Amino acid sequence: MHPLLKFQNEALLEQALTHRSYVREHPRDAVDNERLEFLGDALLTFLSGDYLYRRFPEIKEDEMTRRRAALVDETQLAEFALELGIDQLIRLGKGMIQDGGSQNKNLLSSTFEAVVGALYLDGDRDVERIRPLIEDLFEQVPEEVMATRSTLDSKNRLQEWTHANVGHTPPKYATEKVGGSDHNPEFASQVYVSGKMIGRGKGRSKKEAEKQAAEDALSNLLRKGLLQRNTKDADK
Incomplete structure (x- = not known):
């Protein structure tokens, strides 16, 4: 299992993997991941900006902004989710499963954000405990991919x-x-x-x-x- 999916509090991971469609069918025993998604989105914006600032000391603010958007856009976050195997773990309602929700880019990217938010809470709200794990994923994105995607946003x-x-x-x-x-x-x-x-x-x-x-x-x-x-x- 990838380190991003190793939790001390398993309930946090379970919540991060729970889509609202699952909660509609199990209202008494599940909480959806939307608040965690909000938190993870904010963390990824910060971590990607800090990562680019250090990795590319020569590039200007505008280009850093474009590359940050490329690192955390829907397509890239969905790829991170697939790499972690989130598509196999996400909890969906029956209708979403039938509609192929586990391969939906928007759903996958949102769930990845929720996992990041949950991991931050699991680590006593210490961003330094999740930074190496997130940056390991960022490092796998080729520079030319960042540059290409950034021009399209x-x-x-x-x-x-x-x-x-x-x-x-x-x-x-x-x-x-x-x-x-x-x-x-x-x-x-x-x-x-x-x-x-x-x-x-x-x-x-x-x-x-x-x-x-x-x-x-x-x-x-x-x-x-x-x-x-x-x-x-x-x-x-």
């Missing part, structure tokens, strides 16, 4: 534009579930810069909705002449 591009043209406060996303079922939800997101809504998006996950909102914002900025067209996008 719309949320990152919007943050760069905001930093260069508005200020250091990043864009704010207001995202909520607006429809669909537990197995196939739909989310809507609005992105704000300096309190002004500049883009909207929808998706089957919070991350996808926010990505679409960022892309809509970039399109709006481009149409208004406030953003130069990305040459890579123009070549497609």
